[in-house]
Amino acid sequence: MRQFIVLGHDAPTTADFSLDDLSGAGRLDVLCRCVGAAVFLSHGIRKDVRIHLVLGDEYTLRFDSDTLRRLYPDERTIAARIRDALDQREDAIGHMAAEVSPGMELYRLGFEATLDDVASKGTVVQLHAEGTPLPEASLPSDPVFVLSDHQDFTDREADLLAEQAEQRLRVGPETLHADQTITVAHNWLDTAGYTEY
Amino acid sequence: MRQFIVLGHDAPTTADFSLDDLSGAGRLDVLCRCVGAAVFLSHGIRKDVRIHLVLGDEYTLRFDSDTLRRLYPDERTIAARIRDALDQREDAIGHMAAEVSPGMELYRLGFEATLDDVASKGTVVQLHAEGTPLPEASLPSDPVFVLSDHQDFTDREADLLAEQAEQRLRVGPETLHADQTITVAHNWLDTAGYTEY
Numbered sequence: 194m195r196q197f198i199v200l201g202h203d204a205p206t207t208a209d210f211s212l213d214d215l216s217g218a219g220r221l222d223v224l225c226r227c228v229g230a231a232v233f234l235s236h237g238i239r240k241d242v243r244i245h246l247v248l249g250d251e252y253t254l255r256f257d258s259d260t261l262r263r264l265y266p267d268e269r270t271i272a273a274r275i276r277d278a279l280d281q282r283e284d285a286i287g288h289m290a291a292e293v294s295p296g297m298e299l300y301r302l303g304f305e306a307t308l309d310d311v312a313s314k315g316t317v318v319q320l321h322a323e324g325t326p327l328p329e330a331s332l333p334s335d336p337v338f339v340l341s342d343h344q345d346f347t348d349r350e351a352d353l354l355a356e357q358a359e360q361r362l363r364v365g366p367e368t369l370h371a372d373q374t375i376t377v378a379h380n381w382l383d384t385a386g387y388t389e390y
Numbered sequence: 391m392r393q394f395i396v397l398g399h400d401a402p403t404t405a406d407f408s409l410d411d412l413s414g415a416g417r418l419d420v421l422c423r424c425v426g427a428a429v430f431l432s433h434g435i436r437k438d439v440r441i442h443l444v445l446g447d448e449y450t451l452r453f454d455s456d457t458l459r460r461l462y463p464d465e466r467t468i469a470a471r472i473r474d475a476l477d478q479r480e481d482a483i484g485h486m487a488a489e490v491s492p493g494m495e496l497y498r499l500g501f502e503a504t505l506d507d508v509a510s511k512g513t514v515v516q517l518h519a520e521g522t523p524l525p526e527a528s529l530p531s532d533p534v535f536v537l538s539d540h541q542d543f544t545d546r547e548a549d550l551l552a553e554q555a556e557q558r559l560r561v562g563p564e565t566l567h568a569d570q571t572i573t574v575a576h577n578w579l580d581t582a583g584y585t586e587y
């Protein structure tokens with residue numbers, strides 16, 4: 194399984210935001226594009242992918258590609274589903290998720306608890322300017338990529354990540370958006386290990 | 391310079407569409423994400439990139455990263471700018487562009503004329519399931535990547551492209567969305583040729 198955790202520092206934690214201004218809703222547009230990059234191929238949905246959006250360090254919304262239904266890659270549709278999920282936030286109690294729709298579960302967990310949980314089932318990858326360039330890196334099993342939205346990791350988040358990380362990788366010389374990074378990571382995993390793909 | 395031509399087969403050719411349903415507007419959401427993938431880095435705009443959106447084989451809207459102003463990566467903002475451009479479509483007459491805002495020019499040209507024009511200044515790359523895998527390919531100078539939206543190329547488009555193409559490349563074993571392909575192509579160009587990037 195491939196997993197992605199994306200930190201939405203200013204992301205909404207209630208359903209009280211407008212679909213007409215996703216950028217103004219704590220840059221929810223970035224998180225929506227991350228979901229699209231994580232789960233969609235051109236004509237279908239990837240298998241065996243999970244993406245966890247950490248919303249304001251208060252909730253984590255998990256998308257599971259194998260059970261998602263009726264999701265489309267445009268930002269507004271994904272944002273509407275996030276809003277529906279937050280509408281049911283009262284039902285999320287700790288590790289008891291609110292099952293908000295097929296393939297989507299909302300947890301009342303922040304970054305540390307989510308990272309602890311996901312890290313126990315995979316290889317946490319830290320993306321870092323001094324990491325190993327992707328073409329030279331060994332393939333992690335069940336990789337967990339941890340990304341931040343338009344803001345840098347806080348010192349505490351960076352420390353938590355460094356504690357759990359088993360591999361440090363570098364995506365390239367340019368600093369990409371989180372969704373672009375997810376696309377590059379997928380392509381690396383899709384193609385690495387094949388001499389002729 | 392890096393250039394991308396994206397065919398929007400069902401894309402609007404008038405300003406008569408709603409920003410609330412970009413998917414329903416001939417999958418304009420795909421084209422908006424292509425623009426974002428082509429021009430944006432995490433905290434800035436790439437240098438020396440042009441993306442040409444072919445709208446319904448009737449108009450071509452060109453974005454030039456070096457002169458773009460006040461563009462943001464969310465789909466709705468980009469779609470609003472496309473709508474503004476189409477509002478001025480009467481001013482576009484053949485190779486005489488309507489200058490719709492800084493870094494954006496609308497031409498009354500379809501795919502064939504746009505491809506002819508762009509091809510004369512770069513290396514046209516055809517992405518193909520039987521092309522050379524990116525890691526094994528030589529770097530094209532001034533590459534021009536030609537992509538289609540959610541639909542396949544028509545036979546005629548494929549023929550025009552095959553005539554102009556100087557290189558056939560394969561992005562990976564999975565069929566990606568056009569915007570994802572742009573991201574992978576950028577990352578390949580960013581990193582190829584560096585042993586340590």
